[in-house]
Amino acid sequence: MSNRLQKQRGLDSIKPYVPGKPIEDVKREYGLEDVIKLASNENPLGVAPNALAAMQEALSALNHYPDGASFEFRTALSEHFQVAFDQVCVGNGADDLILELSMAYLEDGDEVLVSRSSFPMYDIYSTAMRAAIVKTPLTPQHGLDLDAMANAITDRTKIVYVCNPNNPTGTIVRAAALDAFLKRVPERVLVVLDEAYVEMVDADDFPDSLSYVREERPNIFVLRTFSKVYGLAGIRIGYGFAHPDIISTLFRIKPPFNVNVLAQAAGIAALTDREFVSRSVSENKAGRELITRGLTELGLSYAESHTNFVLLRVGSEAAAVQQALLERGVIVRPCGGYDLPEFLRVSIGTEAQNRRFLDTLAEFLPSA
Numbered sequence: 434m435s436n437r438l439q440k441q442r443g444l445d446s447i448k449p450y451v452p453g454k455p456i457e458d459v460k461r462e463y464g465l466e467d468v469i470k471l472a473s474n475e476n477p478l479g480v481a482p483n484a485l486a487a488m489q490e491a492l493s494a495l496n497h498y499p500d501g502a503s504f505e506f507r508t509a510l511s512e513h514f515q516v517a518f519d520q521v522c523v524g525n526g527a528d529d530l531i532l533e534l535s536m537a538y539l540e541d542g543d544e545v546l547v548s549r550s551s552f553p554m555y556d557i558y559s560t561a562m563r564a565a566i567v568k569t570p571l572t573p574q575h576g577l578d579l580d581a582m583a584n585a586i587t588d589r590t591k592i593v594y595v596c597n598p599n600n601p602t603g604t605i606v607r608a609a610a611l612d613a614f615l616k617r618v619p620e621r622v623l624v625v626l627d628e629a630y631v632e633m634v635d636a637d638d639f640p641d642s643l644s645y646v647r648e649e650r651p652n653i654f655v656l657r658t659f660s661k662v663y664g665l666a667g668i669r670i671g672y673g674f675a676h677p678d679i680i681s682t683l684f685r686i687k688p689p690f691n692v693n694v695l696a697q698a699a700g701i702a703a704l705t706d707r708e709f710v711s712r713s714v715s716e717n718k719a720g721r722e723l724i725t726r727g728l729t730e731l732g733l734s735y736a737e738s739h740t741n742f743v744l745l746r747v748g749s750e751a752a753a754v755q756q757a758l759l760e761r762g763v764i765v766r767p768c769g770g771y772d773l774p775e776f777l778r779v780s781i782g783t784e785a786q787n788r789r790f791l792d793t794l795a796e797f798l799p800s801a
């Protein structure tokens with residue numbers, strides 16, 4: 434036995450999550466004053482005003498612990514989405530719910546099925562629980578390949594993550610394809626439908642995932658967040674819908690006060706802020722069109738996005754292009770960590786930010 438403090442074995446093979454570079458770091462490192470960050474898929478319009486007001490009002494209640502059951506907040510979500518109260522859970526960001534699901538369901542030797550280029554926290558928490566990650570390729574259009582995923586299910590598969598729309602590709606799987614896929618998934622396998630960007634989807638045939646929850650399917654978890662369309666990434670609120678057995682299982686292992694007083698107040702109020710949500714969605718759509726048109730003019734290809742970011746193919750010079758943008762005060766996301774080294778992911782910003790991204794790219798792209 435070693436005399437040194439040993440971390441648990443699951444951590445040995447984890448590739449740490451690399452977040453978007455903070456604006457302040459870039460200012461300091463490159464001596465810049467005007468830096469924009471289009472790297473973390475945040476809402477460029479700010480915080481939903483109703484949520485901001487509710488948080489200001491809730492400040493004076495911070496001497497109290499939050500309601501660990503988030504009763505009012507879960508009631509509001511239940512009413513808003515027409516899903517039974519005992520089918521609703523909340524977390525300290527969607528990340529927290531991915532961690533809770535991993536802790537609740539994974540054991541040594543289980544397999545977790547993910548697409549090759551998808552949200553990295555699935556891999557990190559699964560690996561920490563010593564489950565094996567099994568990856569399936571993307572389709573040629575950079576979408577999730579649900580046939581490949583269904584074919585990869587084995588007796589050991591415990592969780593399948595269907596990120597829809599997918600981060601970092603922005604692509605969606607449609608209702609018919611998801612239905613056909615679910616028919617091939619045994620009930621002993623949990624399917625997590627991660628819909629962090631669902632509000633920004635522009636497709637009539639996007640799956641109605643909540644209908645699976647209302648049917649009380651025993652193995653579906655729909656994951657969502659307030660970080661994107663509500664502009665609340667900084668306060669950390671995720672939520673999920675699933676069979677009551679899954680929700681009560683998560684309650685057994687969740688930290689008792691994981692959703693804080695301000696977050697609960699913000700979430701309830703944000704749900705009422707339809708004006709902010711619809712403005713966020715429409716400005717995002719206009720920004721996405723501006724960016725994709727600009728990329729086409731620059732001769733660059735991109736994946737069809739239903740989100741607030743676009744995955745663009747730059748080629749073997751992607752790292753150099755990302756660095757050049759950084760030195761000019763434009764932070765975008767490199768995609769090597771997503772197994773897409775020739776691509777960059779740019780978040781949709783304000784119109785001025787989107788134009789600055791395109792102009793900066795155009796300035797040096799030919800020589801990059």
Ligand SMILES: Cc1ncc(COP(=O)(O)O)c(C=O)c1O
Binds near residue numbers: 474627670
């Ligand atoms: C697909 C996907 N799932 C989950 C999350 C985590 O969201 P949250 O900020 O609620 O933890 C993100 C964040 O970017 C994401 O892109």
